[in-house]
Amino acid sequence: MHAVPIEVLIEKFEQLPGIGRKSAERIAFYLLDSMSRQEVQEMADSILHAKSSISLCPVCQNLTDVAPCHICSSPKRDRSLICVVENPKDVAAIEKTNEFHGVYHVLHGALSPMDGISPEDLKINELLLRLSTEPVSEIIMATNPTVSGTATAVYLSKLLQPMGVKVTRIAHGIPVGGDLEYADEVTLIKALEGRQEM
Amino acid sequence: MHAVPIEVLIEKFEQLPGIGRKSAERIAFYLLDSMSRQEVQEMADSILHAKSSISLCPVCQNLTDVAPCHICSSPKRDRSLICVVENPKDVAAIEKTNEFHGVYHVLHGALSPMDGISPEDLKINELLLRLSTEPVSEIIMATNPTVSGTATAVYLSKLLQPMGVKVTRIAHGIPVGGDLEYADEVTLIKALEGRQEM
Numbered sequence: 001m002h003a004v005p006i007e008v009l010i011e012k013f014e015q016l017p018g019i020g021r022k023s024a025e026r027i028a029f030y031l032l033d034s035m036s037r038q039e040v041q042e043m044a045d046s047i048l049h050a051k052s053s054i055s056l057c058p059v060c061q062n063l064t065d066v067a068p069c070h071i072c073s074s075p076k077r078d079r080s081l082i083c084v085v086e087n088p089k090d091v092a093a094i095e096k097t098n099e100f101h102g103v104y105h106v107l108h109g110a111l112s113p114m115d116g117i118s119p120e121d122l123k124i125n126e127l128l129l130r131l132s133t134e135p136v137s138e139i140i141m142a143t144n145p146t147v148s149g150t151a152t153a154v155y156l157s158k159l160l161q162p163m164g165v166k167v168t169r170i171a172h173g174i175p176v177g178g179d180l181e182y183a184d185e186v187t188l189i190k191a192l193e194g195r196q197e198m
Numbered sequence: 199m200h201a202v203p204i205e206v207l208i209e210k211f212e213q214l215p216g217i218g219r220k221s222a223e224r225i226a227f228y229l230l231d232s233m234s235r236q237e238v239q240e241m242a243d244s245i246l247h248a249k250s251s252i253s254l255c256p257v258c259q260n261l262t263d264v265a266p267c268h269i270c271s272s273p274k275r276d277r278s279l280i281c282v283v284e285n286p287k288d289v290a291a292i293e294k295t296n297e298f299h300g301v302y303h304v305l306h307g308a309l310s311p312m313d314g315i316s317p318e319d320l321k322i323n324e325l326l327l328r329l330s331t332e333p334v335s336e337i338i339m340a341t342n343p344t345v346s347g348t349a350t351a352v353y354l355s356k357l358l359q360p361m362g363v364k365v366t367r368i369a370h371g372i373p374v375g376g377d378l379e380y381a382d383e384v385t386l387i388k389a390l391e392g393r394q395e396m
Contacts, residue, residue, distance in 0.1 A: 002290060003252060003261065003262055003263040003264075003267075003268070004263065005244070005247055005248040005251045005252055005263055006248055006252060006261065006263075008244050008247075008248065009244050009245060009248040012240070012241045012244045012245075016225045016228060016229075017224050017225060017228050018221050018224055018225070019225070023216050025287060025290065026215050026216055026287065027214045027215060027216070027217075028248070029261070029285065029286050029287045029290075030214060030215050031214075031245065031248070031249065032248060032249060032252050032261050032286070033261060033285065033286055033306065035249075037249060037250075040245060040246070040249040041246065041249075042210070043210045043245065044242040044243075044245045044246050045242075046203070046206050046207050046210045047207060047210075047229065047238060047241065047242045047245075048238070048239070048242050049203055049206075050203040050204060050206065050207040050226070050229070050230060051229065051230060051233075051235060051238040051239075052235075053203045054201060054203055054204060054230050063201065063204065063227070063230050063231060064201055065201040065202065065203055065204075066201075069201075070201075087227065087231065088227055088230075088231055089223060089224065089227045092200060092223065108231065
């Protein structure tokens with residue numbers, strides 16, 4: 001029903017995560033009807049500029065515009081403590097806490113045989129390379145508490161422990177401000193198992 | 199916290215309707231981490247192409263890639279019946295029903311003194327021009343049932359009725375499949391007022 005260039009635009013936006021048909025239509029019409037030509041040009045430019053200037057940090061594999069990234073090259077960070085995460089947005093989430101002073105390693109996914117994602121598809125060799133070149137005292141597995149995230153943490157810990165490095169897993173439990181009543185059973189079990197003396 | 203080009207990209211996406219900070223971050227990371235360089239280029243191209251090839255139909259003011267638009271130039275459409283809507287996406291919504299065989303007029307907004315939107319900001323002169331050049335038998339006000347949409351419909355009907363044209367308003371009432379219990383009071387009142395003999 002839409003003119004072809006509008007339909008093409010809607011389909012492009014529909015491919016993005018969290019954007020359904022209705023949202024894609026709304027965004028497309030907003031671009032065409034409410035934004036100036038210059039604003040649209042700036043939007044397209046920022047997409048292309050970000051894509052061309054951002055690459056993976058050769059050390060931690062996080063997205064960066066400098067190599068190595070700001071975190072890996074910071075003298076304030078403890079390079080012997082590596083936090084392993086699935087995706088760059090997990091790094092951003094942990095950085096927001098301002099509480100972690102080690103460095104990261106981004107796997108770019110999690111093991112999932114059903115989706116055809118095997119160890120070779122993740123940045124695991126890059127992690128092993130780091131262990132062989134730098135002194136590492138502890139590796140924190142901060143993959144998601146999902147089936148694939150947990151499988152990845154277990155796989156990596158089995159791979160790393162024989163190398164004499166301490167491997168830990170982030171705690172799972174009731175979120176702060178959360179309500180016991182609404183917690184699912186697995187989270188409750190994890191919260192009980194992970195109880196600590198007060 | 200993010201690298202500058204990533205932050206710029208997130209801020210651009212945040213400006214779009216229905217996209218908050220979290221969604222913008224998710225989209226930005228998806229573009230940078232999961233899409234190929236070519237896919238990103240295609241996305242930017244489709245944005246720029248749509249913006250440059252789409253303009254307003256000189257007749258109905260809808261977004262179009264040909265002038266006049268497909269609807270205005272179709273021999274199957276009844277040009278004496280004009281449906282007035284606020285925005286291009288309203289045209290798309292009505293077209294999806296395949297039930298309306300007249301033509302449209304897109305106002306590109308609704309009267310809202312609070313937001314500084316007065317009659318001159320809407321495509322009202324273009325509508326009056328159509329009335330003076332083509333024979334029009336009926337104008338259907340399909341602006342939204344909001345304060346500003348209703349004010350616009352009332353304003354236009356007072357302007358148009360002295361010109362001898364029949365002005366109608368779309369019906370308001372309980373949506374089909376909707377539940378009386380959950381309808382707001384104004385909708386219920388409109389549904390009662392608009393009752394028809396069975």
